[in-house]
Amino acid sequence: MPHILIVEDEAAIADTLTLGQAALEHQRQTPADLVILDIGLPDITGFETCKQLRRFSEVPVMFLSARDAEIDRVVGLEIGADDYVVKPFSPREVAARVRAILKRVGPGVAPTLFQVDLERMQILYRGQPLSLTRHEFRLLQSLLEQPERVLSREQLLDAVGVPFDAGYERNIDSHIKSLRSKLRSVAADAEPIQTHRGLGYSYSPSHS
DSSP: OOOEEEEOSOTTTOSSOOOHHHHHHHHHHSOOSEEEEESOOSSSOHHHHHHHHTTTOOOOEEEEESOOOHHHHHHHHHTTOSEEEESSOOHHHHHHHHHHHHHHHOTTOHHHHEEEETTTTEEEETTEEOOOOHHHHHHHHHHHHSTTOOBOHHHHHHHHTOOGGGSOTTHHHHHHHHHHHHHHTTOTTOOOEEEETTTEEEEOGGGO
16 A cells, blocks of 8 residues: 655644655655645655655655645646646546556555655665665665666775776675675665676666
C-alpha cells in the first residue's frame, strides 16, 4: 500500500495536520511514496517546502491550492512538482491523479528508499542515515542517479574525482564492499548494488 503524506492546513481536507517543517522531517525519517502539499501553510509556504524537499528527495509532489493563476501553476511545476490541482476539487479526480503519478514512477523507486541530502552530504536508506566517507557518498550518489545503468570503474572513478590512470581502479571494489556492508546493516536481505562481472556496478531498485 503506497504511503502518501498530506501537508494541509484545512481540517476538512486532512484530519491530521502536517505543516511544512514537520513534513520535511517526516520525509527524512519515514519516506512517503507521494507528498500532497498545500501552498498556503502557516509556517513556510508549500513552494518553499517543495524547494527544501528537492534538496534531498525526488519523491513525487502534488500541489493543492486555491491559487488558480497561471503563474502559480508554472512556478509549482518548475520547482519540482509533478501535478497542480486547484481548489475546490473533486476527490475522485485527485485520487485518479495520485494513481496516475504512482503508476508512472512505479514501485520501489529510489526516492522512497534513498534520500540524498546534498547540503549535509548525507544519504538516508529506508529512513536511516548512512555513515559514509566522501568517496562512498559520491559513488552511491552516482549509482542512485542512474538506476539499472551499469557504470564502469572508470566512470565511478570520475564520479569521485580521481583520474583513471592514478592506479586507483581496484579501490572502487573496496569502496563498493564497504557500501554494501553499510546498506546491509539497515536491510540485511537487500542487495541494491549489483555487480556486473567485467563491466562494473549498477543500482537496482527492485533489489532494494
